Amino acid sequence: MQDHSKMKFATKAIHAGLEPDSATGAIMTPIYQTSTYVQEGVGNHKGYEYSRTLNPTRHALEKNLAAIENGKFGACFASGLAAMDCIIKILNPGDEVISTNDLYGGSYRIFKTIFEKYGIKFHFVPMQDVKFIEEKINANTKLVWVETPTNPMMNIIDIEAVSKLTKPRNILLAVDNTFASPYLQTPLDLGADIVMHSVTKYLGGHSDVVMGALICNDETLAKEIYRIQNSSGAVCGPQDSFLVLRGIKTLHLRMERHCENGEKIAHFLVKHPKIDKVYWPGFPTHPNHDVAKKQMRGFGGMISFTLKGNKLEDAHKIVKNVQIFSLAESLGGVESLIGHPATMTHASIPKAEREKSGVVDSLIRLSVGVEAVEDLIADLEQALNS
Numbered sequence: 001m002q003d004h005s006k007m008k009f010a011t012k013a014i015h016a017g018l019e020p021d022s023a024t025g026a027i028m029t030p031i032y033q034t035s036t037y038v039q040e041g042v043g044n045h046k047g048y049e050y051s052r053t054l055n056p057t058r059h060a061l062e063k064n065l066a067a068i069e070n071g072k073f074g075a076c077f078a079s080g081l082a083a084m085d086c087i088i089k090i091l092n093p094g095d096e097v098i099s100t101n102d103l104y105g106g107s108y109r110i111f112k113t114i115f116e117k118y119g120i121k122f123h124f125v126p127m128q129d130v131k132f133i134e135e136k137i138n139a140n141t142k143l144v145w146v147e148t149p150t151n152p153m154m155n156i157i158d159i160e161a162v163s164k165l166t167k168p169r170n171i172l173l174a175v176d177n178t179f180a181s182p183y184l185q186t187p188l189d190l191g192a193d194i195v196m197h198s199v200t201k202y203l204g205g206h207s208d209v210v211m212g213a214l215i216c217n218d219e220t221l222a223k224e225i226y227r228i229q230n231s232s233g234a235v236c237g238p239q240d241s242f243l244v245l246r247g248i249k250t251l252h253l254r255m256e257r258h259c260e261n262g263e264k265i266a267h268f269l270v271k272h273p274k275i276d277k278v279y280w281p282g283f284p285t286h287p288n289h290d291v292a293k294k295q296m297r298g299f300g301g302m303i304s305f306t307l308k309g310n311k312l313e314d315a316h317k318i319v320k321n322v323q324i325f326s327l328a329e330s331l332g333g334v335e336s337l338i339g340h341p342a343t344m345t346h347a348s349i350p351k352a353e354r355e356k357s358g359v360v361d362s363l364i365r366l367s368v369g370v371e372a373v374e375d376l377i378a379d380l381e382q383a384l385n386s
């Protein structure tokens with residue numbers, strides 16, 4: 001097997017972890033649709049015993065994902081939230097977690113409604129200012145949970161600065177890298193211990209799979225992750241693993257276009273008379289622009305904006321009147337999506353809590369796809385003017 005660690009991103013995305021099929025030479029990793037594997041004698045097998053523990057298609061994907069995140073170990077799960085569930089299960093009752101306050105609604109929900117009752121305590125702070133993390137650290141702090149760029153406010157958190165707080169204290173630093181994708185940001189290089197993905201989004205890239213992943217470098221940590229993956233059993237299937245392997249082969253091409261289109265649309269929006277604020281880390285006026293420039297290789301295709309007057313009805317009208325953008329949750333696919341966080345992705349966060357972090361009634365979030373940008377701009381223009 002070749003050493004992929006020194007290759008450039010595009011080469012790794014297409015080749016890392018993949019070998020021609022040993023039985024037939026098939027260049028594409030087959031979909032090993034099997035639950036079990038025949039053993040020649042007790043304990044004498046080819047590395048696969050049961051597909052919850054390990055499946056060859058999933059295994060190829062896990063190796064590929066580890067390579068493109070510049071990590072050593074990858075583990076795939078039935079969803080992004082199942083991957084998060086695995087991380088929190090590393091902890092014990094009494095442990096404390098410090099998390100971004102502006103984060104994916106489902107992440108907030110699993111922390112507050114599932115794990116809090118098992119005695120794990122969660123603090124939510126605006127991490128774009130690192131000092132708020134330091135204030136909450138105590139002897140029980142075992143994990144810092146970073147999501148950057150944040151959803152939906154597009155705040156940028158300085159991963160390297162956070163790791164300088166966590167490393168000397170032996171606190172785990174996990175980064176939800178879903179919005180950036182490994183093409184734009186590799187948190188392990190910046191001092192993170194674990195990278196988490198909702199593979200459902202940019203990695204899959206075609207809105208046809210729900211999946212999650214964890215990537216890390218430390219072998220002891222990896223063993224614990226694999227133990228929980230196998231013990232809790234929230235694994236993904238071989239068919240989905242195949243689809244994601246296929247998706248990743250074009251991740252670099254898609255991300256280039258997501259970034260290009262995102263930039264053009266951000267500039268269109270910021271000039272529009274009906275729009276109040278545009279949240280996109282590529283603007284030099286974005287409060288964390290310098291951090292974004294330092295830790296990201298592009299600014300991505302996620303943009304949020306608010307309307308002058310901040311009326312819920314106006315926002316609902318726009319998301320209803322777009323024709324190319326589709327009104328839907330999720331993000332990161334080749335097709336452009338539009339969403340209304342306050343009533344969709346963030347409805348599970350109490351209104352007061354949500355408005356504190358900027359998720360107001362007129363906030364609209366775009367996942368800019370890879371269509372022709374002229375058509376996307378014309379569509380937004382007609383919806384805004386309707």
Ligand SMILES: *Cc1c(COP(=O)(O)O)cnc(C)c1O
Pocket residue numbers: 079080081082104106107147151176178179197198199200201210211212
């Ligand atoms: C979608 C998403 C998740 C949850 O992932 P699922 O695959 O939907 O379980 C977590 N974090 C972020 C940033 C997301 O966008």
